[in-house]
Amino acid sequence: MDKHDLMRAAFGGGRASSQRLAIAAATAAESGAFTADDLAASARAEDPRIGLATVYRSIAAMLASGWLERVGTRDGHALYLRCTAGEHHHHHLVCTSCGRVEETPCPLGDVALERAARAGFVVTRHEVNVYGLCRSCLGGDGPATRTDAEP
Amino acid sequence: MDKHDLMRAAFGGGRASSQRLAIAAATAAESGAFTADDLAASARAEDPRIGLATVYRSIAAMLASGWLERVGTRDGHALYLRCTAGEHHHHHLVCTSCGRVEETPCPLGDVALERAARAGFVVTRHEVNVYGLCRSCLGGDGPATRTDAEP
DNA sequence: GTGTATGCAAACTGTTTGCATGGAC
DNA sequence: GTCCATGCAAACAGTTTGCATACAC
Numbered sequence: 230m231d232k233h234d235l236m237r238a239a240f241g242g243g244r245a246s247s248q249r250l251a252i253a254a255a256t257a258a259e260s261g262a263f264t265a266d267d268l269a270a271s272a273r274a275e276d277p278r279i280g281l282a283t284v285y286r287s288i289a290a291m292l293a294s295g296w297l298e299r300v301g302t303r304d305g306h307a308l309y310l311r312c313t314a315g316e317h318h319h320h321h322l323v324c325t326s327c328g329r330v331e332e333t334p335c336p337l338g339d340v341a342l343e344r345a346a347r348a349g350f351v352v353t354r355h356e357v358n359v360y361g362l363c364r365s366c367l368g369g370d371g372p373a374t375r376t377d378a379e380p
Numbered sequence: 381m382d383k384h385d386l387m388r389a390a391f392g393g394g395r396a397s398s399q400r401l402a403i404a405a406a407t408a409a410e411s412g413a414f415t416a417d418d419l420a421a422s423a424r425a426e427d428p429r430i431g432l433a434t435v436y437r438s439i440a441a442m443l444a445s446g447w448l449e450r451v452g453t454r455d456g457h458a459l460y461l462r463c464t465a466g467e468h469h470h471h472h473l474v475c476t477s478c479g480r481v482e483e484t485p486c487p488l489g490d491v492a493l494e495r496a497a498r499a500g501f502v503v504t505r506h507e508v509n510v511y512g513l514c515r516s517c518l519g520g521d522g523p524a525t526r527t528d529a530e531p
Numbered sequence: 532g533t534g535t536a537t538g539c540a541a542a543c544t545g546t547t548t549g550c551a552t553g554g555a556c
Numbered sequence: 557g558t559c560c561a562t563g564c565a566a567a568c569a570g571t572t573t574g575c576a577t578a579c580a581c
Contacts (some may be wrong), residue, residue: 243535244534244579244580245580245581246536246579246580248537249536265570265571278537278538279538280538281538281570281571282537282539282540282571283536283538285570285571286536286537301507305569306569306570307570307571322496322499322501322503324501325505331496331499333496334495336488336508344485345473345484345510348515349515350473350515351513352473352511352512353476353511354476354510354511354512355508355509355511356507357506357507358506359496359503360504360505361496361501361502361504361505362501362502363500363501367500367502394560394561395556395560395561396555397555397560398554399562400561415545416546429562429563430562432545433562433564433565434561436545436546436547437562456544456545456571458545458546
C-alpha cells in the first residue's frame with residue numbers, strides 16, 4: 230500500500246511523518262487486540278523515536294477515522310483493534326492469553342432488545358465483550374494464562 | 381433491619397462502625413447504579429466523617445460479599461449496583477440519565493456461545509452492558525441527558 | 532515559509548495503599 | 557486490652573495536555 234493511501238486510510242489524511250507511518254503500519258500488522266503500550270512497542274521496532282503521547286494522539290485520530298475501534302479493557306489497559314469486517318455491526322471474542330480475536334455477531338436484537346423496549350427503555354449504546362481462551366492457548370503450552378473471573 | 385444484620389448482609393460481618401453503617405444504608409437506599417462518588421455523597425449525608433478511601437474499601441468489601449456488583453463504567457467512573465435478583469445470571473439496562481436499572485437476561489448462550497465453541501474458544505468471562513434512556517427520562521422533562529455514542 | 536505533528540515532562544483522573552490514630556468488641 | 561477500621565495524604569497507573577521545536581508540505 231502506498232504511504233499516502235495508508236495515511237488516508239488510517240488517519241483520514243494529514244502529514245505522513247515517519248512516526249505516523251510506523252504506527253499505522255504496526256496497526257496493520259497486528260492480528261488481534263492490543264493496548265497502547267503494545268502499539269508503542271511495535272511501532273518503535275520500526276522507528277524508535279516515538280513518544281507515548283504520539284501513540285495516544287495517533288490512536289485518537291485512528292479511532293476518529295474508523296480505522297481502529299475500542300474493544301473493552303484488560304487489566305485496566307484499554308484494548309484496541311483494527312477491525313476489518315467492514316460496516317456490519319458485531320462484537321469480538323478476545324483471547325486473554327494471546328490477544329487473538331474472533332468476530333461474533335451481536336447477541337442483542339432478539340430477546341434483549343425486545344425486553345428493553347417492553348420496559349420503555351431506548352438503547353443508545355451497548356458493550357459486549359467476551360473473553361476467554363482460544364484453541365491454541367488451550368492446547369498445552371501456549372502463553373501463560375491470565376486469571377479472570379465472572380461467569 | 382437490625383444493624384448487625386445489615387453489617388452481615390453488606391459486609392459479611394465485621395465491626396459496625398458508623399461509617400460502614402452509613403455506607404451500607406446508602407447502598408440499600410439506592411434504586412439504581414451509582415459511582416463511588418455518588419455513594420460517598422449519599423453516605424456523608426448521614427455521617428459527614430467519611431473519607432473516600434473508606435468508601436472504596438467498603439465497596440471492595442461489599443463486592444467481595446456479593447452485596448454489590450460492578451455494572452460497567454460511565455465517563456471513566458466505575459458503576460456499582462446493589463443487585464436484588466439473587467443467584468440467577470443476568471445483566472442490566474442502565475439509564476444514562478437517571479441511573480435507573482432494569483434487569484435483562486443474559487443474551488449469550490444461544491448464538492454467541494455456539495459460535496465461540498465452534499471456533500475452539502472457551503469463554504471465561506463476559507461483559508454485557510446496555511445503556512439507554514428509561515421511559516421517564518424520555519418523557520419530556522427528566523434529568524439532563526448525557527451524550528454517549530456507539531450503536 | 533507555514534502550520535501540523537512531535538517529544539518531553541508535567542498535569543490530570545480515578546483508585547489504591549502506608550501509617551499512625553481511634554473506636555468496637 | 558486487642559485489633560479492625562478509619563482519615564489523611566502520598567502513591568500509583570493510564571491517559572491527556574502545554575509548550576517549544578522540527579519537519580512535511
